[in-house]
Amino acid sequence: MARCLIALGAQAAQPAITARIEPASIALGDSAQLTVNVNGSQEQPELPHVNGLEFTPTGQSTQIEDINGETSASSACTYDVTAARAGTFTIPGIQAGGAVSTPVSLQVGPGSPNAAPGGLGSNSTALPPPSVGMTDQDNSAPPPDNASAFLRLVAPKRDFYVGEVVPVEIKAYFLQSLDPELQNVPALETEAFTLNPLGDKPEQTEETINGRDYSVLTWHSTIAAVKAGSYPLSLTMPVTLPVPVTPSGDSGAFGDGFFKSFFGSTQRKEVELHSESQTIKIAELPTENRPANFSGAIGRFKVAASASPVEVAVGDPITLRLNIKGAGNFERITPTDLLTTRSTEWKTYKASATFQPQDSVGYQGSKTFEQSLVPLNQGIQKIPALTFAYLDPETRHYVSEQTQPITIRVTQAPVGTASVIPVQATDISPKTGIQQDLAPNKIAPGTFVSTLRPVFFNPWFLAGQLLPIGACAAGLMVARRRNTLAKDSRLLRSLAADCAVREEVQAMDSAVAKEDAAAFFLSARGALQQRLGERWRMLPQAITLNEINARLNGDGDNIRPIFEFADAISYSRQSPDAEGLREWKSLVLNELKNLKEQNDHTLN
Amino acid sequence: MTIPSIKHTVSTIVALIVGGTLCTWVAAGSLGSRGLSATSFDGANRAFAESHFNEAVQKIDAVITAHGYSAPALFNLGNSYLCAGKTGLAILNYERARLLAPRDPDIAANLSTARNAAGIAVVGLPWGEVFSHGLSLNAWAWLASFALLGMCGALLTGAFWQAARVPSRFAAVGCAVMLAAALGSIVLRTPQLGEAVITTKNVVARISPFASAATAFPLNEGQTVTIKSFHAGYALVTTADDRRGWVATSDFAALIPAQQASAHIPASAG
Numbered sequence: 001m002a003r004c005l006i007a008l009g010a011q012a013a014q015p016a017i018t019a020r021i022e023p024a025s026i027a028l029g030d031s032a033q034l035t036v037n038v039n040g041s042q043e044q045p046e047l048p049h050v051n052g053l054e055f056t057p058t059g060q061s062t063q064i065e066d067i068n069g070e071t072s073a074s075s076a077c078t079y080d081v082t083a084a085r086a087g088t089f090t091i092p093g094i095q096a097g098g099a100v101s102t103p104v105s106l107q108v109g110p111g112s113p114n115a116a117p118g119g120l121g122s123n124s125t126a127l128p129p130p131s132v133g134m135t136d137q138d139n140s141a142p143p144p145d146n147a148s149a150f151l152r153l154v155a156p157k158r159d160f161y162v163g164e165v166v167p168v169e170i171k172a173y174f175l176q177s178l179d180p181e182l183q184n185v186p187a188l189e190t191e192a193f194t195l196n197p198l199g200d201k202p203e204q205t206e207e208t209i210n211g212r213d214y215s216v217l218t219w220h221s222t223i224a225a226v227k228a229g230s231y232p233l234s235l236t237m238p239v240t241l242p243v244p245v246t247p248s249g250d251s252g253a254f255g256d257g258f259f260k261s262f263f264g265s266t267q268r269k270e271v272e273l274h275s276e277s278q279t280i281k282i283a284e285l286p287t288e289n290r291p292a293n294f295s296g297a298i299g300r301f302k303v304a305a306s307a308s309p310v311e312v313a314v315g316d317p318i319t320l321r322l323n324i325k326g327a328g329n330f331e332r333i334t335p336t337d338l339l340t341t342r343s344t345e346w347k348t349y350k351a352s353a354t355f356q357p358q359d360s361v362g363y364q365g366s367k368t369f370e371q372s373l374v375p376l377n378q379g380i381q382k383i384p385a386l387t388f389a390y391l392d393p394e395t396r397h398y399v400s401e402q403t404q405p406i407t408i409r410v411t412q413a414p415v416g417t418a419s420v421i422p423v424q425a426t427d428i429s430p431k432t433g434i435q436q437d438l439a440p441n442k443i444a445p446g447t448f449v450s451t452l453r454p455v456f457f458n459p460w461f462l463a464g465q466l467l468p469i470g471a472c473a474a475g476l477m478v479a480r481r482r483n484t485l486a487k488d489s490r491l492l493r494s495l496a497a498d499c500a501v502r503e504e505v506q507a508m509d510s511a512v513a514k515e516d517a518a519a520f521f522l523s524a525r526g527a528l529q530q531r532l533g534e535r536w537r538m539l540p541q542a543i544t545l546n547e548i549n550a551r552l553n554g555d556g557d558n559i560r561p562i563f564e565f566a567d568a569i570s571y572s573r574q575s576p577d578a579e580g581l582r583e584w585k586s587l588v589l590n591e592l593k594n595l596k597e598q599n600d601h602t603l604n
Numbered sequence: 605m606t607i608p609s610i611k612h613t614v615s616t617i618v619a620l621i622v623g624g625t626l627c628t629w630v631a632a633g634s635l636g637s638r639g640l641s642a643t644s645f646d647g648a649n650r651a652f653a654e655s656h657f658n659e660a661v662q663k664i665d666a667v668i669t670a671h672g673y674s675a676p677a678l679f680n681l682g683n684s685y686l687c688a689g690k691t692g693l694a695i696l697n698y699e700r701a702r703l704l705a706p707r708d709p710d711i712a713a714n715l716s717t718a719r720n721a722a723g724i725a726v727v728g729l730p731w732g733e734v735f736s737h738g739l740s741l742n743a744w745a746w747l748a749s750f751a752l753l754g755m756c757g758a759l760l761t762g763a764f765w766q767a768a769r770v771p772s773r774f775a776a777v778g779c780a781v782m783l784a785a786a787l788g789s790i791v792l793r794t795p796q797l798g799e800a801v802i803t804t805k806n807v808v809a810r811i812s813p814f815a816s817a818a819t820a821f822p823l824n825e826g827q828t829v830t831i832k833s834f835h836a837g838y839a840l841v842t843t844a845d846d847r848r849g850w851v852a853t854s855d856f857a858a859l860i861p862a863q864q865a866s867a868h869i870p871a872s873a874g
Contacts, residue, residue, distance in 0.1 A: 058720055059720040059721075059723060060723035435655070435683075435687050437717050438683055438686065438687070438713075438714050438717060439709075439710035439711075439713050439714050440710075441649050441652055441653075441679070441680045441683055442675075442676030442677075442679055442680055442710070443649065443676075444676060445645040445667070445671075445674055445676055445677055446674035446675050446676040446677065446705075447674055448671040448672035448673060448674045448677075449672050449673055449674070449704070449742075450672045450673075451672075451673070452673055452700060452703055452704070452859075452860045452861065453797075453860055454741035454742055454745055454790075454797070455741075455742045455745045455746070456741075456745040456790065461745070461749070464749070465749060465752060468752055468753050468756040468757075469752070469756065471756065471760075472756035472759055472760060475759075475760045475763060475764070476759065476760070476763055479760075479763035479764055480763075482764075
């Protein structure tokens, strides 16, 4: 037990490395992500060289943990994995800190994932297989040596070009009395060709050859030639078949053939089926009359171009589409920029491609490239013709297909945007490295600010916020005062009386200054009427000398003469002089003050 | 007090609020914005397209020095730095661009690319911070200002106009919610103002502010740290995983530069 614990402890101290690739199957031109995790070491993993695969680092993270004084480090590195050709690749064990990961495999099919051949694609069963030009004679050809199981490869031709893709049919025949068990799918026996991955669910049919009934498994796929020369083309497939076993001791109890065959036992045994070898001539691509823009497309294709919208303003994007339809090696038709020539009229962006297969192996179909173009000048009238070159393997000549120029109309950009558009079409220059992965530069400079500090650090901004707060507080106080007055009629009358008394006192002062006794006593009576009206809750004008006599009884000795004088002076020629008016004024003010105090006392 | 005098008072108050706030906005806006220069900006783009990244950096820097900061200018500057191999300065300028245009998908994409190139893990934000990053800090500030103005206006309208009292209260509550959201977002985003980005390679944080002090932990170029204090050419910083150490001020640049319109020069964050 102790020995086990020691062993476990030693194992925990060793660094551990794991490698994972996702997805494990990709189409040529796509990429997979390889993730390498290293625990217990900070060393960078050493990636092995794999012929045909390219590894691009995309990220790295390192984590150091200190738990109870024990420091442990782990790191994760990710890589983009792209393949230069189709096939199955094995990435050997990756080393870091003395540890080695387990190898991982990557299967690379031709074209887009939609075109995954051999029934691997989910929609492959919905598409018909490609025609391989097989005749009835091919089908009814006798089996080799009347074999009970054999393999047959049907290819439509014997002459290939390097890079050419040819549809093939692979058939495995088994006598119906056999109960075969497939160990693997058929595989090529030569390195001069590549075979698209085959699905694990082949078509199952029945055929009668030479009067014997066979169960037939059929795979549809494509093969491609990778190097020039003459090479044998053959397939092999491991299967497990029941093989008769002769009982030991021929002189058994019954000793005749009937009993041998009746009671003789069979044993399941793994055998390799081989197809007949065919010699294929693989030729280099002809150099004569090869177009400059030929990118390796071999087959028969038709091209068509379209653009939308066709009426735009300067700076507005146009989507240009080039559709290539036909049969051939679509994976070699790469998404190169459609507008390949340098132009001061256009700003171009990287083209994208989509492939729509029309058979189960992606031999026939249509590939559409889309590219965004931005016209930089007003008055551009057409998008130039696009050319696409391919090699026709039947005629053995290169063909250049050309689209028609597309007529467009480019108008002036709206005011305010034209000044920022005319970046020259320098973006057409090839981009390299990380520049390809970046979102492109902005064309418009945008709105400039003098500082990145937020505006709420600006004193003007803060001061501005106090304004509505202060105004709101003041307004609410006014509103509250207004509501208070509306609810208290006595206070409202008191304020109104104060205001009226002030006006009358001002008139008294003016009258004294002018020595106008009549005006003085009218104002003095008016002021007293306001105070008394407030006190008795009646109209000031309704307060007369009689009202004062009735309400004040014995009081009001100083008020009564003022009313009497005011009544008398209008028809009396006698009037006090300036000194007399000032004494009267003092008397009136004194009475007004007394009345105010009495009223306020009552109000409170 | 007569009815005409009350109406006069209300009119005066409303005019003061609206006029004063507008004046403030205009003053703050005029202090913040400047004219633009399309020609020099295009020149920088041309240099970038021709893969003259250092020249592109110089030209965009000239634009920023002359006209101030803009999200596109900072974004393009980040692109130029990244292509020139200066990942830390690229991340710094992407972060600054994101302050002005937080919802720009191009900035987010290139920032992510730059962080991946620098080997820095990208951590997602909690939902509250995602909300607060929906607008720039300036936009939140202006939204708060509008909400405050609306709330004051609604309160006054309800106080002086009986018929509009109920709708005014609803409006005031709505404005108050908006104000709270804006202020909350500003509070959540405020720590970002103290952040800085490591702009040089092979940077280490030390246990004390001296060149001879022991190393506390290494820092990646492009890593974001938060500045706590300064001492003699060093700043005490904390990392996202709460490690603390002293870093030379020449090794990082504050997200909000101390001086105006100098985007790529690592500025001390004081």
